[in-house]
Amino acid sequence: MPALPAFAHAVTERTRTLQTRLCVGLDPRADAYRDTAHLRLHTLDVLEATAPFAACVKPQLAFFEALGLPGFALLEEVCALARTLGLPVILDGKRGDIGSTAEAYARAWLGGPHAGDALTVNPFLGFATLTPFVAAARANGGGIFVLVKTSNPDQNDVQGSGISERVAVEVARLNAEELEGDAVDGEYASVGAVVGATHARDLATFRALMPRALLLLPGLGAQGATAADLAPAFHAGGTGALASASRGVQYANGLDVAASVAAAKRFRDELNAAL
C-alpha cells in the first residue's frame, strides 16, 4: 500500500490526539479593523489562541488577496505560524480552470511560496481540471477538497439534479485509484470533498459515496448549521470529517480574542458530544 498522504494523516492524527474535529476558518475582513496592521495582529492572535481546539485552519484566500501584497505576506505568516503550532492548513481558494492554468494554480497553492497543505478545488470545468491538483497533492503529500455540495442555499441552481452525486463518485474513483486494496478504517486519501454542514440530511449519503475522502463541512455557526446534526459525516471513531466555522470563531464577539477561544472550545465540545 502506498504511504498515507501526509495531510490526511496529519489531520486524522491531530483529531485523535486532541479530540477535535473543528476547522478554524480565518476570513479577515478589512472593514473590521483600523488598518492592515491591526488586521494582521488580530488574525495571528486568533490563530494562536484557538489552535489548541482546532484540527486544522482554513484561511479564505479571497480576504488575503483583497489586501494586495500585504495580504500575501500575512498569508505566509499565517501558514508559518500554523506549522509552528502543528496545524495543517487548508487554503480555501476554490481554484479550477483549463489544464495549463489549473497546473499553475496547483503549483502556486500546493507547492509555491504561499502553499498550504491542502486547497479547495472547483470541478465546474470538468473532471480533467482536477488532474493537476490531484497530481500536486499526491506529489507533495498534500490534499485537495473538491466542491461537491457547497453550504449556500442557492447551490442547488447548479449542483442539483444529481450533479453533486456525480462529483462525489469521481472523488471516490480518484481515491480508490490512490489507495488500492481494502479500506482501512480511519485512513483517507488525498482527495477530500466539501459538503456543506448546512445539508445535514445529505451527509450520510455523501459519507457513503466517498468512503476514503476527508469531508470538509463549512457552515457551522454563522450559516446556521449546528454540530449536533453532523454525526453522519463521521466514521466510527470520529474521524473523516472537519466542521468549519469562520465568523463564528474569528468574530465571535467583535474582536474579542477570548470570545474566539470560548467559541472554538464550544464548537469542539459540541462536535465531540454529537458523535
Ligand SMILES: O=c1ccn([C@@H]2O[C@H](COP(=O)(O)O)[C@@H](O)[C@H]2O)c(=O)[nH]1
Ligand atoms: O461550501 C462552502 C465552501 C466554502 N465556504 C467558505 O467557508 C467560510 C464560511 O464562513 P462562515 O463565517 O463560517 O460562514 C467562508 O470563507 C466561505 O467562503 C462556505 O461557506 N461554503
